Amino acid sequence: MNRIIGILIAGTHARGRRIGLWLVAFVVLMFGATWIVAEQVSLNMRVETQRSLTGYERLRANVLSTFDEMDRRLVQPACSPAFLDELRRIAFLPDGINELLYAPDGRVECSVNSGRLDAPEDLGEPDIAAQYPFGMAFWVDIDLGFLGLDGMVGILAQRGSLAMIVPPQPLPATGPRWMEQELIFRFSDEVWLHRQGEAGLYAEALSATGPAIASVFRGVFYETACDSGGIHCVASRSDLTQLFGLGWATLAVILLVTSVLAAWVAQQLHRIIERYWSFEARFLRRLDKGSVVCAYQPLLNLKNDLATGCEVLARWRDIDGTIVPPDRFLPIIERHGLTERFTSMVVAYAYADLTAYLPKGLRLQVNFNIFPQDLDAGKLVPIFAPFLTKDSPFDVVVEIVETAEISPETAQVEIERLRAAGLKVYIDDFGAGYSSMQNLAALSIDGVKLDRSFAMAPDHSVMSTMLGYAIDLVQASGRSLVVEGVETMDRLNALKATGMVNFAQGYGISRPLFIAPFVAYLADHGPRPLTRPRLVA
Ligand SMILES: Nc1nc2c(ncn2[C@@H]2O[C@@H]3COP(=O)(O)O[C@H]4[C@@H](O)[C@H](n5cnc6c(=O)[nH]c(N)nc65)O[C@@H]4COP(=O)(O)O[C@H]3[C@H]2O)c(=O)[nH]1
Incomplete structure (x- = not known):
């Protein structure tokens, strides 16, 4: 302690003190600037990640409105020609969903495109059981051969006795170039299925927790977001080299401004210290x-x-x-x-x-x-x-x-x-x-x-x-x-x-x-x- 005080009060250490203060001010300001930049990068990533999910939000809304439409319009006996006719009319709605099915208890009996099946197709237990808030169950990547779509797999969503094949929705091709992404289909907190993008990124992102500034020290930023149904989730990653590569000019300006600001702060601090620790x-x-x-x-x-x-x-x-x-x-x-x-x-x-x-x-x-x-x-x-x-x-x-x-x-x-x-x-x-x-x-x-x-x-x-x-x-x-x-x-x-x-x-x-x-x-x-x-x- 006496040593530190000695340095503070000794006239001979003025130069060292100035340099020390500059360093401290520089580190603190740099930390502050880094913190702001980190928060900004995180915010941008959050926005971009959410943007990637807009297609899935739309899809979910379409699926739900189609189910509502089916509930409202289907009045004929199940799988009767009149029922299939009603089903077809709904399939023509411009929402991109056109394979509608009647599937009580996970057994498909008829569909718009295949009509009444020769024998009901038992889908077994759903991958995602019907749950709040939408009451939908899902079968993921099931073989659609029973609908005459040989060699194709798809997601089947079911609500009550009705079901539909959910059209595939790819990640937007025009995401920011400083971010990699993975789209997953989420069964539960622990179980999900990779759908598209960088496999394993979602798991990586979940394990990287902490404030945005921690990402700077880790060298990698992560962000995750799910649609409001919690079914489609997107994880995004961006590492510092990508960011620096993108913004080296900004980085240089930040360094320069921080150095100048640190010199000014150090000067003020030095004045205060000199005044406070002056002999008098x-x-x-x-x-x-x-x-x-x-x-x-x-x-x-x-x-x-x-x-x-x-x-x-x-x-x-x-x-x-x-x-x-x-x-x-x-x-x-x-x-x-x-x-x-x-x-x-x-x-x-x-x-x-x-x-x-x-x-x-x-x-x-x-x-x-x-x-x-x-x-x-x-x-x-x-x-x-x-x-x-x-x-x-x-x-x-x-x-x-x-x-x-x-x-x-x-x-x-x-x-x-x-x-x-x-x-x-x-x-x-x-x-x-x-x-x-x-x-x-x-x-x-x-x-x-x-x-x-x-x-x-x-x-x-x-x-x-x-x-x-x-x-x-x-x-x-x-x-x-x-x-x-x-x-x-x-x-x-x-x-x-x-x-x-x-x-x-x-x-x-x-x-x-x-x-x-x-x-x-x-x-x-x-x-x-x-x-x-x-x-x-
Ligand atoms: N109002 C007030 N003033 C105070 C007090 N204490 C010290 N002073 C003032 O400060 C002067 C210098 O004191 P010092 O450095 O102890 O210096 C002392 C002493 O250390 C020094 N001295 C004594 N013998 C020698 C010597 O052989 N050679 C040398 N170079 N200096 C000597 O001469 C000085 C003798 O004292 P002074 O002539 O009185 O000179 C004193 C006195 O005027 C205080 O309590 N109240």
């Missing part, structure tokens, strides 16, 4: 869901060489578990006016961490960064309240950065109110940005943190030379001094040698650590926790 969207979506975590960078007290404090540095855990540094998300927080809420989260997280992990009896200075726009004791004091209780083992320092938007007068008022509430205030990144010597003197701050560019500067560079002057300057102001960005032991020793720096912070001492390694660090480099309660005077 992910960050805002997950901000409240425990995704903000804290790292603690030890502050080394140069007076006793012990780590007696830390700076709390916010981190954000991305959806794939990646830990993101603050320079990526702080601008988002500021842009969306979430500064106060974010500081609250960081403070609450750090308080829970530190109280849960720190050994009892250990006193710790905890430095927090605040946003300059939140420099308002009315907002900040409630946020830091958990750290400010009477028996709290923490000394909280808020580090503020000077900005053009805050006047020294406003800053001074707020700093005093923060200090009155028990917070210490340091100016952060002194020597960079808007910090000024005037403010150093005017503001009633507790300390100053030198911008890390001083300590990180290479030996003998202008900045490293200025480090000494900056230390002198802060020393002269009487403020506590923190030098951050200390990356080497030489620099650390040099700072110690000045005797003017209170705290040092930097990768040379320790990188920012999560709580468990931080507590382990303190166990090695921090003060011993007090084991006995302090006596209070």
Whole structure:
């Protein structure tokens, strides 16, 4: 899952993502187009198959109307000359049926063309017994020799005592060339007789069930239909090669249109994904869901060489578990006016961490960064309240950065109110940005943190030379001094040698650590926790 999310959010995978989306869109659209085409082919086949049956519907109607006519007109005694005369008149009707018989209980006694038979012809059991809705029984392919039609076979239909020879009805010769067909004469669901066309196709079609789209994967389309009597049925088959051969130009157009459409859909999807999975969207979506975590960078007290404090540095855990540094998300927080809420989260997280992990009896200075726009004791004091209780083992320092938007007068008022509430205030990144010597003197701050560019500067560079002057300057102001960005032991020793720096912070001492390694660090480099309660005077 993380892998998939990683692909979705990584900027480096944009090209692969586009291709993947195009493929998905292409397959889905192709599937949709195939589905529509398959339904269309099926529909056409259904229509054509039904069309093939129209002759049989007509035939059935003729047979039934002839039976009705016989029932109505035959009044003379059976097989009498007058009866045969009546029969002949009916045979002359223009319905194509002209061999009419009298055949009670399947025994033919007379017919239009043969007159009264010398002896009744017993036809035996019918192939299809008389059934609803037409009440007709059928003898299929019986030898018509007894009617003087030697060597001929035919279908005999019987209703009541009357019967007729059903004229053969071939499949239309002009069926579509992309379809093969079989005509069957159906006795029951399981038994039928091949009459014409591709033998075995009807059975094949019955076994091929499923939706039209399944036919595409099978490569063959089938369709069956029966006349309304369920006696004549036609099965049709068409395979993909036949269809493609017929419509290759259409296929090419479908492929082209689908490719272009897929590119457009992929583009839209990509936009949506980019919007939804953009860093900013992910960050805002997950901000409240425990995704903000804290790292603690030890502050080394140069007076006793012990780590007696830390700076709390916010981190954000991305959806794939990646830990993101603050320079990526702080601008988002500021842009969306979430500064106060974010500081609250960081403070609450750090308080829970530190109280849960720190050994009892250990006193710790905890430095927090605040946003300059939140420099308002009315907002900040409630946020830091958990750290400010009477028996709290923490000394909280808020580090503020000077900005053009805050006047020294406003800053001074707020700093005093923060200090009155028990917070210490340091100016952060002194020597960079808007910090000024005037403010150093005017503001009633507790300390100053030198911008890390001083300590990180290479030996003998202008900045490293200025480090000494900056230390002198802060020393002269009487403020506590923190030098951050200390990356080497030489620099650390040099700072110690000045005797003017209170705290040092930097990768040379320790990188920012999560709580468990931080507590382990303190166990090695921090003060011993007090084991006995302090006596209070
Ligand atoms: N190259 C180098 N870097 C060192 C060294 N020692 C410390 N650093 C880095 O310098 C930054 C020190 O914090 P900062 O100046 O307050 O600068 C912080 C601070 O201004 C801001 N920030 C971090 N957490 C918070 C927060 O919870 N609230 C607010 N408002 N700002 C925060 O983000 C800035 C960057 O924080 P990080 O990326 O954690 O970067 C940290 C730390 O990892 C070193 O020896 N070499």
